Amino acid sequence: MRLSRRDVLGLGLGFFPGVAFARIAGRPDRLFVLIILRGAMDGLAAVPPTGDPDYAKLRAALVPVGALKLDNRFALHPALSPLHDYYAHGDMAIIHAMASPYRDRSHFDAQNMIETGLVRPGMSNDGWLNRTLVALKADTIAGIAFTPAMPLVLKGRAPVSNWQPDGKREDISAAVKQIYAADPVLSSAYAEGLAAGGVVDNASQGTPPKRDFATLALVAGKTLAAPNGPNVAVLEIGGWDTHVGQGAAKGRLANALSQLAAGVVALRQGLGASWTNTVVMAVTEFGRTAHANGTGGTDHGTATAGFLFGGAVSGGRVLTDWPGLSQAALYQKRDLAPTTDLRGVLKGVLGDHLAVPAAALEQHIFPASGAARPVQGLIRA
Numbered sequence: 148m149r150l151s152r153r154d155v156l157g158l159g160l161g162f163f164p165g166v167a168f169a170r171i172a173g174r175p176d177r178l179f180v181l182i183i184l185r186g187a188m189d190g191l192a193a194v195p196p197t198g199d200p201d202y203a204k205l206r207a208a209l210v211p212v213g214a215l216k217l218d219n220r221f222a223l224h225p226a227l228s229p230l231h232d233y234y235a236h237g238d239m240a241i242i243h244a245m246a247s248p249y250r251d252r253s254h255f256d257a258q259n260m261i262e263t264g265l266v267r268p269g270m271s272n273d274g275w276l277n278r279t280l281v282a283l284k285a286d287t288i289a290g291i292a293f294t295p296a297m298p299l300v301l302k303g304r305a306p307v308s309n310w311q312p313d314g315k316r317e318d319i320s321a322a323v324k325q326i327y328a329a330d331p332v333l334s335s336a337y338a339e340g341l342a343a344g345g346v347v348d349n350a351s352q353g354t355p356p357k358r359d360f361a362t363l364a365l366v367a368g369k370t371l372a373a374p375n376g377p378n379v380a381v382l383e384i385g386g387w388d389t390h391v392g393q394g395a396a397k398g399r400l401a402n403a404l405s406q407l408a409a410g411v412v413a414l415r416q417g418l419g420a421s422w423t424n425t426v427v428m429a430v431t432e433f434g435r436t437a438h439a440n441g442t443g444g445t446d447h448g449t450a451t452a453g454f455l456f457g458g459a460v461s462g463g464r465v466l467t468d469w470p471g472l473s474q475a476a477l478y479q480k481r482d483l484a485p486t487t488d489l490r491g492v493l494k495g496v497l498g499d500h501l502a503v504p505a506a507a508l509e510q511h512i513f514p515a516s517g518a519a520r521p522v523q524g525l526i527r528a
Contacts (some may be wrong), residue, residue, distance in 0.1 A: 160197035169287035185388030190452030226404035246485035252447035257432035262300035277303030282507035368417020423458035488519035
């Protein structure tokens with residue numbers, strides 16, 4: 148099999164930091180970061196509805212003492228306190244009672260749907276974020292995942308890359324250069340990637356070779372902020388499946404929320420002045436049950452909270468059509484009921500921030516999503 152220059156630049160470059168990135172046309176200064184919170188974050192704990200009369204009696208021992216007030220109905224878990232000023236300054240918005248179209252309780256299927264953007268699991272091998280790059284005519288690498296393997300959301304026709312520190316890149320690079328030496332096309336394409344890029348390598352200078360979330364977020368921010376960096380990045384955090392010992396102000400959930408907060412702070416540091424033109428969206432596959440279980444945790448639920456961060460966000464708000472937490476209002480008598488479709492939020496962000504055409508959003512990126520109208524006003528004018 149003979150590979151083209153595009154094949155070489157688009158496949159396998161996750162092993163090599165010297166990637167030739169390119170900005171998308173239209174709005175080349177606009178940046179977008181997706182953070183996937185794998186395992187199902189408890190939105191009722193992350194953003195507790197303290198103004199709901201049923202909340203405290205429903206949750207009992209899971210109520211996080213010391214939550215920071217956001218408005219008359221909602222507060223912020225104390226583990227997210229580093230982000231409270233972001234909300235106060237308008238650089239953070241929260242969407243509550245949000246869900247994908249998925250209504251069952253499988254992590255695998257639910258994650259598949261938030262990454263494909265489709266109406267059923269297993270319908271596609273590409274993701275909505277890659278289809279977004281296709282719609283923006285990105286024919287060189289404009290997206291990167293800071294993950295060990297390429298996440299489904301970024302797989303597809305548009306060329307992309309992934310990166311993680313492993314300490315073996317120089318040896319791999321030299322070996323591949325030797326393999327490609329006999330083929331003019333492959334050798335030229337590989338040299339182009341190494342020479343034109345070096346973006347991630349430069350961004351990672353001075354940071355320890357660790358895979359903790361804050362370190363990766365810092366490198367991601369620096370990579371996106373580079374003049375020849377990509378427009379789109381994906382990060383992920385695990386540890387949100389809190390069936391046992393979830394905790395309240397402290398515990399397993401608080402530890403995961405602290406990672407998220409530290410990562411967003413590091414990401415902003417890495418972005419520098421580019422924070423002004425950035426939207427960061429943190430999403431999870433579904434929420435958790437409204438009632439605690441018998442082991443101090445929560446089980447798989449439905450609706451949850453999502454976060455928007457960045458200088459391009461019209462923040463300082465909790466956006467929700469709040470369904471309430473009375474027994475009659477709970478979905479299947481156990482979960483926070485979904486009232487906002489994740490796809491509508493994504494349409495609003497991608498359309499207004501990255502100037503993705505409405506027709507592409509409806510027909511190609513999120514097909515069969517006509518009922519999920521774009522949420523307006525999420526991006527600063």
